[in-house]
């Protein structure tokens with residue numbers, strides 16, 4: 001993607017993963033014959049890439065397709081259309097057997113640290129399971145490897161024999177992270193890793209993920225519904241609305257000069273602690289609810305809620321185009337463009 005080769009983005013731009021035209025429709029079946037009556041257009045044509053060592057955040061309201069995207073990238077779901085390449089290899093429809101090595105390289109951290117850990121297994125069994133599943137030999141036995149992992153994520157290695165219910169929410173998410181790290185993955189898709197946790201411990205877990213990234217040379221796709229949570233960990237941010245990326249770019253650009261009206265609205269909802277800045281900033285209240293992904297609006301999917309919408313927005317879908325170096329947005333009337341309304345280059 002052209003946005004990745006511009007000087008604004010990270011220097012080392014080695015593409016780890018690339019998605020093009022990525023689509024996932026869930027068929028809706030009805031009646032005795034279970035005929036397909038329509039589709040939930042959960043993810044509808046995503047184009048983006050993830051650079052080695054970076055954190056790309058996927059942000060958007062509930063139901064916009066973030067988890068589905070994460071599950072497609074980790075191949076837990078089969079795409080309806082489009083292509084995914086990992087380290088240059090097409091993995092879109094790779095068989096389960098061929099996927100085996102990839103299962104080690106690409107891991108997912110789940111949102112809910114309560115339901116993602118089996119309550120009947122000890123922490124040792126949970127964190128050690130990937131070694132057994134993938135038949136990976138460890139230097140000093142699985143127990144030692146698990147204890148090292150527990151230590152790495154800030155847990156007491158002596159608690160190896162305890163059960164998940166004996167830990168707090170934050171500690172359980174650390175257990176989940178330890179399990180994820182067992183096989184030394186290259187890419188971690190973290191699906192709202194802190195949203196189920198107390199606000200007071202969210203930052204600790206986010207910081208842990210950041211430290212681990214530096215230490216272990218990890219690449220992250222971080223999913224969040226709130227732009228504030230991922231602000232300081234993101235290198236780049238992709239904003240999603242109803243199954244599409246509406247804006248993608250480097251962090252500073254997206255947060256300081258959002259181009260898509262939806263990004264602007266999301267940012268205006270982020271609480272500002274400083275009362276002076278708060279007074280200056282206007283809260284944009286979007287009208288109505290997010291429309292259904294079964295029958296999304298024509299043209300620009302955001303037109304039913306956008307305060308800038310014109311006739312053209314109802315009929316013509318705006319393509320995701322590069323409007324500034326390292327910045328792409330899908331809007332007929334974008335904000336904060338270097339040359340208002342003019343596209344620099346079409347990709």
Ligand SMILES: Nc1ncnc2c1ncn2[C@@H]1O[C@H](COP(=O)(O)OP(=O)(O)OP(=O)(O)O)[C@@H](O)[C@H]1O
Pocket residue numbers: 026040041042060061062063064065066067068069225293
């Ligand atoms: N297995 C499925 N079958 C049918 N529809 C699905 C399935 N999984 C997800 N969906 C639908 O696809 C859309 C996108 O869901 P997804 O879970 O990816 O959104 P999300 O952005 O992760 O939302 P949240 O912030 O609530 O986690 C939603 O309308 C959801 O109801």
Ligand code: SF4
Pocket residue numbers: 260261262300301302303304306307308309310313318330331332333334
């Ligand atoms: S294309 Fe039109 S409706 Fe869509 S975000 Fe831009 S101005 Fe709003």
Ligand SMILES: [Mg+2]
Pocket residue numbers: 066067068191
């Ligand atoms: Mg989700």
